[in-house]
Amino acid sequence: MESWTFEAIGTAWQIDTQAPLAPEVRDLVADRIERFDRDWSRFRDDSFVSAVAREAGDRELPEDAESLFDFYTDLHEVTDGAVNPLVGRALSDLGYDAGYSLTPSATPTAPTSWSTIDWGGADAQRRLRTDEPMLIDVGAAGKGLLVDHVASILWAEGLRQATVDAGGDLYHCGTTPIRVALEHPHDPTKALGVVELEPEDALCGSATNRRAWGDGLHHVLDARTGRPTTDVVATWVLAPQSCMLADGLATAHFFAEPERLLERWHHQFVRMHADGRVVWSPDLQGEVFA
Template sequence: MHSWRFDAIGTRWEIETALPLEGATRESVGGIVAAFDATWSRFRDDSVVSSLRAEGGRATLTPAAADDAAALFRVYRDLGRATDGGVNPLIGSALDALGYDAALSLRPGAPQSALHEWEGVLRWDDTSLELDEPAVIDVGAAGKGRLVDLVSAALAHLPGRVTVDGSGDLRVRGGTARVALEHPYDPTFAIGVVEVTDAALCASAVTRRAWGDGLHHVLDGRTGLPVRTWVATWALADDALHADAAATGLFFDGGPGLADRWGVQWVRMSSEGRVERSPGFPGELFTAPGP
């Protein structure tokens, strides 16, 4: 297998292919990543979502970005309803308030909840994205999964197994990859393994993107504070968008039910070390599931 490693949207990526990637293919992937970042990054002053930060208003979307908006906000709608507002695409203001801001100051201030009724102030169509009031859109609950799917689709013409790994969110096509479920507190230890065949596996942990005194990137939109009960999640689905979204939802009480309705298999670990899994999860766990 040939490997191409690069940095994108603030994290490390790796693409494994049976044959080396040609320059034109790499340029195509780079263009997809750049366009996605130019629309959805809240860390860039010139992005589409940043243009709505201060005053709200209406921003023009390219056809590709409009497709992204439709896909992303559909899953956010389901996530928000299943978690009673715990997952919210306007959580960016709360992340900024705790120091996970565009400058990565990591200097926390007072917690700030997201807008609970985001569906009433955020709209999108085939050409635009609109906010009725100032807010910071953050699609981190599902955005990386969406981008993994886009990159994987761009490589569909390649023979053999193709694995697109966006730093823990991966999709495999044309074969099988055996993946370890990394322990959130010890990266040298796995709590289990699973074989991913023509599917996507996404993981999330509160030990990633953590700073300060118990602060991390998985916030409850109702309070603006980090979640505490669950510390790591894994979700296996047909596509990375739903796997990524389910991995976020699993930090909340309504997450398992939504994952089950989506047909997503999952595992999650609590702060006490207790492990839960969906009945059909095909992997092997090295620690016994909790009651």
């Protein structure tokens, strides 16, 4: 097996294939990631997100906006507002800013409700109209969507055996399943459990232990308060055919009851609470080492 590793959009990527990836395929992947980054990164000045953060305006939506905003609209609703892409300002105020200051600069506040934002919704003409600067952070679903895009490129290039891994967010294509350990949030040398990814399954994990930079400061914010959430400390979601779905639901599981999410989306989950309690799907393709 061959692995291509690189860093992009703030995480470590690894693409496993049977044979080394041709340079032109690597270029396609790199170009796609660059396009995504130029639209959605809040860590670079020339992105769409940075433009929206600088001033109010009426803007054409970039590529992927409809997929992301539609999904965020659902996530916002099902979590009663806890998941909201406008949480970027609060993240930045807490120190997770474009300069990685990791020093809180202001008391975070709850962002404007996503449901009040005018981005066209179901209308044919979709534009984002904002009447004040807003900092969008698509961290809850963007990486998963990009993993889906990369997996699609590999498929289109005829690669039938590939695993795309963006810092633990996975999309697996092939003919045989792979086994994936769920890293114990309190001890990275241990596995909390193991899941088996069938071909065309995606798996995403989210935990508050790593993107953390101070006492109680981590990247999973409750948009209703603008502050880091505390009840759930780690989640994993396995979803068929969509890493974006797995990614977004992994965030939603910090806030919504599993029943509510299971009723709406076909997926499996594992989640660990701050008190050590672990809850998982009854039909989990795998095992939790309880």
